[in-house]
Amino acid sequence: MQTVDISWLKSLEVFINVPDKQLQWFIDHSENRVTDDGEILFKPGETLTGPHIVIDGGIQFYMIQNGSRRDYITFGRGDITGYMPYSRGKVAGGYAVAVGTLHTLSFPTEKLPELIKEHFELTQAFVHVMSNRVRDFTALQQQNEKMMALGKLSAGLAHELNNPASAIARDSDSLKAHLKLDPKLFKDMVMIRIEEEQVDLLNKELFTVLTVSDNTRLSLKERMALEDAITDWFEDHDIENGYALAESFADFNFSVENLQACAAAIPPASLSPMFNLISNLLVTEKMVEDIQLSSKRIADLVSSIKNFTHMDRAQDKQFADIHTGIRNTLTMLGYKIRKGNIQVIEDYDETLPPVKGLIGELNQVWTNIIDNAIDAMELNGKGTLTIKTERDKDFVQVKLSDDGPGIPAEVLPNIFDPFYTTKPMGKGTGMGLEVVQRIIYQHNGSVKVKSAPGRTEFIVCFPLDN
Known part of the structure; x- marks a missing residue:
């Protein structure tokens, strides 16, 4: 067993400036205790004793929360624990158990008034230990709580970020496939014959619809009815891919009347390629718009995280x-x-x-x-x-x-x-x-x-x- 003398105590930084006479007094009035591994030193509600200096082994502090053990801190060789001079905490808030064969130098609590009265530097050393313990525990507590708060948020944040990120990946893949040049579509577009006045009229009709700011969201029933009406109109006018085109025109709230107005500006022979071209442009715009919205959602989330944590x-x-x-x-x-x-x-x-x-x-x-x-x-x-x-x-x-x-x-x-x-x-x-x-x-x-x-x-x- 380790012999505890003045030189051993002075090997601990906290006692370096304490006079030898005071340290010897402390040793003379303390008790060397040996506790077996796993033995409970105190339980919640029991009166704290000490101070205790750990010579060998360790002390594990833990609490029982809803039937489960939660470990908090372990004191090892050279650490000081237990009741300190001027401490306001007089009873244990949790459990302490010996780790390994525990050897402590334990000072009787009832002699603390004499220590405080007669041995200023020794008292000062123990108060220094207590203040450091409070500071360290508070820092640990804050860090643990920050990590707990991060844990509370991480699952939700992962979900929040995954949704727009997946949407960007999905839309970008679709956009890439959509932009691949189709030989037939390219040929049909090149073959379109249309006069400048007709282009101006078509532009006017298209942007009359596209610049409307009141994009009232349709119910599912209303949306299906609109797509059916547009599909029927395309079929009546021999527009290729009419069923597929209907979705993109419905996305921008085109009505049958709008289609009819556009058709009036297009030569009959060019109706099908022109509406397919317009649909292509609308689909591209919609995909880019969706990617922008998803990107903005991620940017807003990152901004919220930075503001929340007050980074920078x-x-x-x-x-x-x-x-x-x-x-x-x-x-x-x-x-x-x-x-x-x-x-x-x-x-x-x-x-x-x-x-x-x-x-x-x-x-x-x-x-x-x-x-x-x-x-x-x-x-x-x-x-x-x-x-x-x-x-x-x-x-x-x-x-x-x-x-x-x-x-x-x-x-x-x-x-x-x-x-x-x-x-x-x-x-x-x-x-x-x-x-x-x-x-x-x-x-x-x-x-x-x-x-x-x-x-x-x-x-x-x-x-x-x-």
């Missing part, structure tokens, strides 16, 4: 429109919202001035609250999410409510506690609302919740100018 921006507080962040969050969660058959009601006070805050972190607040609301409404198979913003003097207030089953009264007091969750393993870390509260506290604000069966409302409030 400084990490300090900045003035920004709070509604942009909320809308980007809804875009990011769009797939999950549609999948859950959820209606979103946005009631924004558009007169709100820009708010000063950590924009990326605020987006994490909206994500966590909205995602929880979606999960809650999942039980009903549908729901309504209402988001309302308003000004309250020098503060902005954001209310996010859902019509899910509500939060049980016995659960409500604990929802902001770290690691507390009622979700099954893999769906929640128990950190989401704790992170929400911590971020809003960073903004000198508050988070309140009201819940009853059929309605839960989170009210986030913070100053406009932090």
Whole structure:
């Protein structure tokens, strides 16, 4: 077993500047403990002891969430854990288990007042360990929650990006095949004989239809009726490929009357090749238009992702429109919202001035609250999410409510506690609302919740100018 003396303690950076006399006092009043592998050191709710210095082996900290074990952190050789001077945490929040044969130098908690009173530098060292532990844990917590938030969004984003990407690939393949030169069609086009006055008249009729801005979407029944009427007209006028052509002309809302007006400007012998040529141009335009729409959808999604994560921006507080962040969050969660058959009601006070805050972190607040609301409404198979913003003097207030089953009264007091969750393993870390509260506290604000069966409302409030 490792012998613990002053030189061993001074090999740990935290004790380098502690006087030897104080370290010897600590050794004299501490106990060398050996714990077997797998032995439980403490359980949730038990009073914390220590501090404990790990000499050999390790300590694994974990929690049980909905019957499943979740590991959080492991302390190894040279690490210090347990109760520290001035620590506010007096009881364990989870389990600690020995990893390997554990050897610790354990200081009796009841002697801490004497340590604090008589040994300033030693006390300072332990307080330094505690502050580092809080900082490191907070950083780990934030990183874990960011990764959890990314996980929440990734499946939906993959679906959102895949749809337009697949459409682009499909339309580009179709366009390539469509643009291949057909010998017969080329010959028919070259053989068209038409006067300049007829071209001008045809142009006028075509663009009368194509420039109409009122593209009223037809019902399925109306669309089928229009295609049938166009097909019949083409057959009556001996237009080749009439059935196939009807779809492209229907896409641009050509009526039989429009076709008749166009035909009046075309020599009878050229009707079939001319309408096939026009159809070719319409199909090409439609495919390019579809590719443009799909490309814009991808660009908009990428823009939403950049705005959501606040990439390419400084990490300090900045003035920004709070509604942009909320809308980007809804875009990011769009797939999950549609999948859950959820209606979103946005009631924004558009007169709100820009708010000063950590924009990326605020987006994490909206994500966590909205995602929880979606999960809650999942039980009903549908729901309504209402988001309302308003000004309250020098503060902005954001209310996010859902019509899910509500939060049980016995659960409500604990929802902001770290690691507390009622979700099954893999769906929640128990950190989401704790992170929400911590971020809003960073903004000198508050988070309140009201819940009853059929309605839960989170009210986030913070100053406009932090």
